[in-house]
Amino acid sequence: MMQELNTFFAMQGYGVYIWSSVLLTIGILLGNVCYARKQLRNAQQISKEKP
């Protein structure tokens, strides 16, 4: 089982390139979502507090 997992993650020696691409993409996309949601919450809070 461990051997199969290691083989899968190694990806014939290209694992570093493949997993870096995937993790970088997920990181950027998630970061954008979190930032956008935070900005919306802040704007909604400011609009409620404004007299």
Next chain:
Amino acid sequence: MPRWFYQLASPKYFYQMTEGWALWLGVVTAILFTVGLAWGLVWAPIDAQQGEAFRIIYVHVPAAFMSLGVYVFIVINAVIYWVWRIKVADILAASAAVLGAWFTVITLVTGMLWGKPMWGAWWLWDPRLTFELILLFCYIGYIALRNAISQPERAAQISGLWIMIGVVNVPIIHYSVEWWNSIHQGPSINILGESTIHASMYYPLLLMLAAFGFYFITVLLIKARTLCLQREMSASWLKELDNDDART
């Protein structure tokens, strides 16, 4: 045309009508990403020439597709604003810019991570790579112009002009592999004809393309709603909305 379509052009109705949309679009996005990535990284067969390295296609190609598509989206909205001064068009254009820039960054970086094992170099001054880099500069220029000009209407006009001039880059990037002797491989997705890759690799690629598309719409809506609030801060409809929220 139904009435709600025209109402979407107003920040007030756009903000109210799109409440809750991002949540459901986000759920669809998450499902598409999960299935698409699992299919592409685990079940899709190994490429005969590139081995496992080809799997970067499942993030690189959708990001590249979106980098061009979002640019065209911004140009269309910039034109709509130029001609008809529809506020929501400018809000959508401004909201899409940062997303488009990030898609371009993902394209370039994943391209480098693919190019190093395949071509032996992180970067080559290949036509497609070079013009994609210029596309990133176009995005950055658009964002910088919008932020540099304090008046929203003036910012929209001047930055809109910049983005419209830069649209010539989009067909250059797309057709560069045909016009020049490029090291970059040809298109993987052929909308008007048969694709060059096998169905077992093609379908997860389409899923990832859909995932990126839904992701863009989800985050665009969140950003556009934020911009609606920021620009309409002193509007009476916003005060009525806050009062309604306070009562419920």
